Amino acid sequence: GAGVSQSPSNKVTEKGKDVELRCDPISGHTALYWYRQSLGQGLEFLIYFQGNSAPDKSGLPSDRFSAERTGGSVSTLTIQRTQQEDSAVYLCASSLDRGGYIQYFGAGTRLSVL
Amino acid sequence: KQEVTQIPAALSVPEGENLVLNCSFTDSAIYNLQWFRQDPGKGLTSLLLIQSSQREQTSGRLNASLDKSSGRSTLYIAASQPGDSATYLCAVIDNQGGKLIFGQGTELSVKP
Numbered sequence: 001g002a003g004v005s006q007s008p009s010n011k012v013t014e015k016g017k018d019v020e021l022r023c024d025p026i027s028g029h030t031a032l033y034w035y036r037q038s039l040g041q042g043l044e045f046l047i048y049f050q051g052n053s054a055p056d057k058s059g060l061p062s063d064r065f066s067a068e069r070t071g072g073s074v075s076t077l078t079i080q081r082t083q084q085e086d087s088a089v090y091l092c093a094s095s096l097d098r099g100g101y102i103q104y105f106g107a108g109t110r111l112s113v114l
Numbered sequence: 115k116q117e118v119t120q121i122p123a124a125l126s127v128p129e130g131e132n133l134v135l136n137c138s139f140t141d142s143a144i145y146n147l148q149w150f151r152q153d154p155g156k157g158l159t160s161l162l163l164i165q166s167s168q169r170e171q172t173s174g175r176l177n178a179s180l181d182k183s184s185g186r187s188t189l190y191i192a193a194s195q196p197g198d199s200a201t202y203l204c205a206v207i208d209n210q211g212g213k214l215i216f217g218q219g220t221e222l223s224v225k226p
Binding site: 004031033035042043044045048050056059091093098099100102103104105106107108 | 145146148150156157158159160163165203205207212213214215216217218219
């Protein structure tokens, strides 16, 4: 596609429910990243995928968070048993490769946990 | 642990002024540095990327410099316009070459 696409753009859920956020990266980009932007914490890294390598999960805040990338393209970020502190904007980015390449961001998914 | 700091947190200037946004980082072992712009409710738009071996990059009215040894970068905006109003974010990639580590951003307002 022309850019990084994320869905849904907004998600409202009840505390304790599971949610899935989707990211469709730019075609041909081998690296895909998830970040979270919240008022108190700014922009923080969650996880990234590079080709067929094992993902770097070092930024995931708890074991309620997981992500997968199927077929080296679309990625899904899953949050289980959501808590109010999970409310944030979840941003996805992709780049041609890891390292010295520009990361292109999607518009984000705004998650609100009631 | 790498930390990125941006000063000032907010800046308001009249249209036409030249301005400088500052970014500092604690670990000079970076792969590259990127400046982004974020409009309210929107994602991030990449403005400039400076590789660790470079000193500066220019795009139109924007010029970004990098002094890796001192852990500093500046974003210079010439002849500012109201359309430049946004939050500007600085981010570094460490030598592992993966994730971006962001500063808290500078919120810029350019008054007509």
